[in-house]
Amino acid sequence: MSLLPESAQLPQGLLLSYYGDDFTGSTDAMEVMSAAGLPTVLFLRTPDAAMLARFPEVRCIGIAGSSRGRSPQWMEEHLPQAFTALAALGAPVMQYKVCSTFDSSPETGSIGRAIDIGTRHLRGDWSPMVVGAPRLKRYQLFGNLFAAVDGQGYRLDRHPTMSRHPVTPMDEADLRRHLRRQTARRLELVDMLQLRDGAVQAQARLESLRGGDAPVVLIDVLDDETQRQAGRLVWEGRGAGVFSASSSGLQYALTAYWRERGWIAAQPSLPKAGPVPV
Template identity: 75%
Template sequence: MSGVTATPTAASWPEGLLLAYYGDDFTGSTDAMEALTAAGVPTLLCLEAPTSALLARFPEVRCVGLAGSSRGHAPAWMDDQLPTAFASLAALGAPILQYKICSTFDSSAEVGSIGRAIDLGVQQMRGRWSPMIVGAPRLKRYQMFGNLFAAVDGVGYRLDRHPTMSRHPVTPMNEADLRLHLARQTARRIELIDVLQLRGGAADVDARLAALAAGDTPVVLIDVLDEETLAAAGRLVWEGRGEGVFSASSSGLQYALAAWWRSCGLLPATPSLPDAPPVPVIAAVSGSCSPVTAGQIRWARANGFSVERLDLPGALDQHAAQAEIERVVSAAVEAVRRGDSVVVHSAEGPDDPAVTGFDAIAQSAGLTRHAAARQVGRALADVMRQLLDRTELSRVVVAGGDSSGEVASALGITALGVIAGLAPGAPLCRVWSDLPQRDGLEIVLKGGQIGDAGFFGSVRGGALRQ
C-alpha cells in the first residue's frame, strides 16, 4: 500500500490523560493548549505542578500542561528544576510526556538546551525511542530532510537565514539541520525519518522505526511538511508510544496527534474555537524584540492605542525603577480610564537602541545581561499587576515568551484554559485563580513571531484570524 498512513480503523482512547507536557516558555505553553483544545481535546495549563486534587476540579481534561521558563536558563538550572517537574507530570500516568519547545527551536548548549532537557526527560519514561516533531504547518513551520524552515509574510526561509531567528539576541540559529544543531547539546544518538520515508507507506516507516529504536533511547526527528505528513507523524508517535515515550517537540506534536485521531474518527472533522467577543478596551505589555511585534506596536500607535515606552535605564536603576514604573502605570491608567487601549513596551524591534545597546544599559546598571533581562520582565509584570489593580480591565495581552512568564507568574494565576481563537499560537485564555480579583480574567500570551500587524486590534475587537 502506498501513502503515508495506514487506513484508520475503529479506535478509542485509553482512560485517563493522553498527554502531559512541560512548556519551555509561557507563550509556547498556551500554543500547545490551543492546538488540542481547538481539535476537541480538553486541555488545562497549570502554573504550578498539577496535583490530583487540582485535576479533580476539571474531570473532562484529557491533556495537562505545566508552564515553565527553561528556554531562558542554563543547563545547571535545568538539572536542578526539570527532574522534579518531569516526575510530577509523569506521575499523572499519561502515555506521552512532552517537553514543549518553540517551533523555531530556540536553544543552544548554554541557554535553553533542548538536548539537556531530553537527557533528563527520557529517564522518566520507558520508551525505546524519543520522537521529535517540530514542523507545524498551521504556524508556517516546516521540516524537510531534517532542516527547519519558517515562513514570514508569505516567504519561506531556512531557519539559519530567517530574518529574526538568524540574529536572535540570545539563541541565534546558525544551523537549520536540526540533527547538527541538537548534536551540540547532547551526545545522544539522533536519527531521522524523512518525508520520503513517510510517503513510502506505514509498513515501511514502522520497520524503519523498529530498526532505529534501541536501549540507548535515540532521538528520532520526524519530517512534517503538510497535513498528510502531519497525520503520518501523529500515527507514528501514537502507535509507537509503547509503555510511554518522552518527546521534545513543538506544538507540532499536538497538531500531529490531533490529525491522526481525527482520521480515526475520534475528533470532529473540522477543528475550531469560538470567536472572541469584543471588549471596549485592553492593555498590553511587551518585552518582545521581534520585528513582528514591532509592526504590531506601530499599528496600535496608528490606530488610537496609547503607546508607552518603559525606559530601560530607569527601569534597571535600583534607585529610579519604582519611579519609572509609576510613571508608565499612571499614564496607562489614565488612558484606560478615558477609554483608550494601551501598549507598554520595552523595545520596538531588533534595531531599537534599547536592543542594540542593551549590554551597555545592563552594564551601567551593574547587571549581567541575563539579570537585566529578568529585571525588565519583572518591571513589565509590575506594570501589568498595578494596571489590573487600578482599573476594571477584563482582557490583557503579554507579548514575548520571557515576559509572559514573568507577568503570568506575578498575577496569582493557578491555571489557564482556552476560551476563543485569535491568531494561530496565541489564543484567548481564561484565568483560574484563588484571588477573586484575578479569577475570570482574560489573557493572551503572544510569542514574538505570532500574529499579523493588527493583532492588538483583533484582541480588542475579537476577530478570529486563521
C-alpha cells in the same frame, strides 16, 4: 458507551501531558488540543492532587515553565520535579514543549539537556521529535527546519530574525547537527520520502532505529500528509509511555491522526466564550 473495540478508539483519561519552555508556547499547545475538542488545563506551577481533582474530565495537562531562557544547571535543578509529577499522571505521551523555531544553545534553553532529563522519567526505546507545523509556517525537510515570514520561506539559519536572535541565534538548520551540540544521545530521522512511501515502510524505518539507548528520532513534517503520518508513528509507537521534546507540531500531528481515524471531531473549533460579569 462506544461500541467500537478498544483498538479503534482513544483510551480514557489523559492523552498527553507537557511542560512548556515558556508561557506563550504553553498556550500554543493548549490551543491545539482545545480546538480539537480535547479539554486541556494549563497550570502555572506543578499541580497538586487538590488542583488536579478540579478537572476530572481533562484530556491534556500542561505546566507553563521558563526553561527556554535558563541554563542546563537550572534545568537539572528544576525539571526533574516537573517531569516526575507529569510522569505520575500516566499520560501515554509526555512532552517537553519547545518553540517551533527551535532556538536553543548548549548554554541557554538547551533542548538536548531537557531530553536527557526527560527520558529518565519515561524509559521507552525511542524519543520522537516533531517540530514542523504547517499551520504555523514551520516545515522540516530531511531534518532541516524552515520557516516562512511575509509569504517567503527561509532555511532557519538564514531566517531574517532567528538567525540573528540576540541570545540563541540559529546558525544551523539541520536539527540533528544543532542538537548534537547539546546532547550525546543518538539522533536519527524518519524523512519525508520514507513517510510518503507508506505506513508500512515508515514503520519499518522507525523499528530499525529504536533501541535501549532511546534515540531521538526526528520526523519530517512538510504538509498535511506527512503531519498525519508523524502523528501515527508517535501514537502507534508510544508503547508503555514515550517522552517527546517537540513543538506544538506534536499536537497538530497527533490530532490530525486522531481526526483521520474518526476518534475526534472532523472539524476542529474552539469553544465559544460565554458572557462575563460587568
